[in-house]
Amino acid sequence: MRDTYYITTPIYYVNDVPHIGHAYTTVACDAMARWNRMKGKRVYFLTGTDEHGEKVQKTAAQKGVTPRQLADQVVANFQGLTPALEISNTGFIRTTERRHYAAVQELFRKSLANGDIYLGEYEGWYCVPDEAYWTDLQAGDGKCPTCGRPVERRKEPSYFFRLSKYQDRLLRFYEENPRFIRPESRRNEVIAFVAGGLNDLSVSRTSLTWGIPVPDAPGHVIYVWYDALTNYLTGLGYPETTDGVRTFWPADLHMVGKDILRFHAVYWPAFLMSAGIEPPKGVFAHGWWTVEGQKMSKSLGNVVDPYDMVKRYGADAFRYFLLREVSFGLDGDFSEKELIKRANTELADKLGNLLNRTLGMLGKYFQGTVPEAGVQEPEDAALAACGREALAAVDQAMEDVAFHKALAAVIDLVTRANEYVQAMQPWALAKDPEKRGRLGTALYNALEAARVAALLMAPFTPAASQKMWDALVPGGGAVADAKALEAGRWGGLAPGASLPKACIVFPKIETA
Numbered sequence: 001m002r003d004t005y006y007i008t009t010p011i012y013y014v015n016d017v018p019h020i021g022h023a024y025t026t027v028a029c030d031a032m033a034r035w036n037r038m039k040g041k042r043v044y045f046l047t048g049t050d051e052h053g054e055k056v057q058k059t060a061a062q063k064g065v066t067p068r069q070l071a072d073q074v075v076a077n078f079q080g081l082t083p084a085l086e087i088s089n090t091g092f093i094r095t096t097e098r099r100h101y102a103a104v105q106e107l108f109r110k111s112l113a114n115g116d117i118y119l120g121e122y123e124g125w126y127c128v129p130d131e132a133y134w135t136d137l138q139a140g141d142g143k144c145p146t147c148g149r150p151v152e153r154r155k156e157p158s159y160f161f162r163l164s165k166y167q168d169r170l171l172r173f174y175e176e177n178p179r180f181i182r183p184e185s186r187r188n189e190v191i192a193f194v195a196g197g198l199n200d201l202s203v204s205r206t207s208l209t210w211g212i213p214v215p216d217a218p219g220h221v222i223y224v225w226y227d228a229l230t231n232y233l234t235g236l237g238y239p240e241t242t243d244g245v246r247t248f249w250p251a252d253l254h255m256v257g258k259d260i261l262r263f264h265a266v267y268w269p270a271f272l273m274s275a276g277i278e279p280p281k282g283v284f285a286h287g288w289w290t291v292e293g294q295k296m297s298k299s300l301g302n303v304v305d306p307y308d309m310v311k312r313y314g315a316d317a318f319r320y321f322l323l324r325e326v327s328f329g330l331d332g333d334f335s336e337k338e339l340i341k342r343a344n345t346e347l348a349d350k351l352g353n354l355l356n357r358t359l360g361m362l363g364k365y366f367q368g369t370v371p372e373a374g375v376q377e378p379e380d381a382a383l384a385a386c387g388r389e390a391l392a393a394v395d396q397a398m399e400d401v402a403f404h405k406a407l408a409a410v411i412d413l414v415t416r417a418n419e420y421v422q423a424m425q426p427w428a429l430a431k432d433p434e435k436r437g438r439l440g441t442a443l444y445n446a447l448e449a450a451r452v453a454a455l456l457m458a459p460f461t462p463a464a465s466q467k468m469w470d471a472l473v474p475g476g477g478a479v480a481d482a483k484a485l486e487a488g489r490w491g492g493l494a495p496g497a498s499l500p501k502a503c504i505v506f507p508k509i510e511t512a
């Protein structure tokens with residue numbers, strides 16, 4: 001097994017205000033990064049901001065500042081997501097950094113040198129907000145096919161990337177790497193798009209100045225997408241042959257929204273192939289969120305602010321909802337009512353309650369000291385089997401980037417553990433001195449289920465998991481440092497350990 005893991009979010013457009021979409025991608029990557037660390041891998045987790053392009057230039061002009069000044073002011077909106085959402089990224093890249101200019105120009109030079117980039121003339125329909133050219137077929141009605149806003153006719157000298165040349169290589173690459181594009185439905189769309197024929201791609205602009213200059217071609221600025229995609233190499237130290245590049249490239253997973261899959265699954269591998277660099281191992285396209293059944297938009301005033309959600313519900317509950325509510329890859333609907341319901345019924349009533357009530361009984365009947373697990377009866381074995389299944393299910397689900405399945409497996413374990421406590425009736429066993437051994441076994445197993453659940457929740461609810469871990473594994477250190485496959489083995493709870501008499505990790509969210 002490869003012992004490194006490199007995962008990236010897209011770089012976020014610095015001119016935007018962070019919303020649920022940004023939070024979603026970042027939280028998903030964070031869960032993957034955390035789980036892979038817990039599998040003992042060396043993880044590099046990169047996020048950052050895309051700071052070039054026409055929109056930044058225009059906004060800066062409106063505000064009377066330079067584009068760089070504007071970027072410096074607003075980058076904090078995105079950098080702040082790291083502490084607010086408990087994100088464990090190892091790197092943050094800004095495309096306005098000097099190191100990034102060097103990387104983009106080096107990659108560009110390689111394709112210039114081998115003839116894959118050539119000078120031509122581009123004419124097409126241009127959508128300014130999206131910074132995308134469209135063909136007559138795509139925008140013949142005068143509207144941008146992605147955003148519906150009006151397009152304008154533009155013509156300019158431009159460098160082109162010989163994308164047409166890579167059609168067969170890309171199709172072969174998809175065939176040889178069936179997990180390169182996920183989910184499967186998206187993979188089929190991309191293959192159909194590439195099989196339908198590829199036009200060479202315009203990769204420079206003369207119409208704007210805020211970008212990375214084409215090497216030795218005054219007036220030409222590199223196309224923002226070419227610039228942006230290269231961040232995944234810059235983040236590791238490219239074009240220097242650093243330890244980071246050698247260790248972590250090719251990337252294991254580029255996590256993206258479905259709207260930008262084509263850039264990552266078609267253009268990016270072709271740019272890399274041309275430069276003699278191995279393409280990434282995987283791209284996963286997730287779905288979009290509506291808000292209370294409606295499309296999220298500034299004009300509707302229903303944009304979900306992740307900072308606001310964290311302030312009201314805490315990072316753990318917000319993270320949990322995002323990854324639990326929807327089959328990852330499909331679209332979902334965000335609703336505060338549903339968030340509160342999930343947090344209260346699953347986190348508070350099931351997981352939090354299992355831990356807190358069992359600790360309470362341990363305090364009452366054993367002065368807080370973990371007893372030995374005694375003779376195993378069938379119901380004990382069934383719960384232990386459920387614990388083992390949960391570990392295996394989470395491991396498989398994370399391999400499949402199926403967070404909803406991982407969380408369903410943990411909640412299932414917790415549900416079973418609560419039923420087990422209910423069936424064992426420790427309060428009744430406690431009345432009979434001859435049942436003392438059975439009482440000890442019951443509490444041991446219930447606490448063990450809580451311990452395994454705390455561990456398996458660590459990629460999703462990091463703060464709460466740490467609190468649970470501290471309660472159940474005194475001196476256990478950071479749960480994030482635990483090795484999941486070993487620490488998650490049933491029976492890891494230490495007899496003789498002294499545990500607190502209570503631990504409330506998920507207070508119920510009050511609804512007015």
Ligand SMILES: [Zn+2]
Nearest residue numbers: 127130144147
């Ligand atoms: Zn558009």
